Amino acid sequence: MSLPAADDLFRPTSDKPAVRAVPDSPEDAPADAPAKKSRATKAAPAPKGASGRIRHDEKMTVYVTADELLAIEQTRLRLRAEHGLAVDRGRLVREALHLVLEEFEAHGEDSALVRRLRA
Template sequence: MTDGSPGATPRQKHDAKITVYVSGEELLALEHARLALRAQHGVAVDRGRVVREAVAVMLADLQDNGADSMLVRRLRRDSEP
């Protein structure tokens, strides 16, 4: 099933849910990314899909690169006093 937009991708049913709180700035950046994907790249997806893909990329990077992954570097940086 697609939303009928050019470049739309099939929707997938998900059976698990989490709640994530983000700042207003982060939500705005996510919406800007979604709109840029549609306007500049012809990819029509919802914010949830963008988040799932971003999580998948970060988890793959963690698995492939461990301590040198972007996730570890960012979390270490953010946890420094």
């Protein structure tokens, strides 16, 4: 017995734009989207882009307040409702982390991360 695919279960039923999952890999990305390089080995440097929806070998537990969790969930729902992007909370947090670390690499002492941690 085979189960229906997600596309069969969640097909659009109206003229509203369909919600789409954020591409997992460069092959799934639109042609005009920049390609992300994947890590070939564990010894290779960290990828320049956020890791996205791949199997992650490492785990980190982060405790957040109820308000922070609510803000993350509201952002996830707005991404879906207003931009048609279906992302899970983990993906959202990894993307946000990537943005902060990228900005820190580029601006160091003048980065928002350093300023906020000093405040």
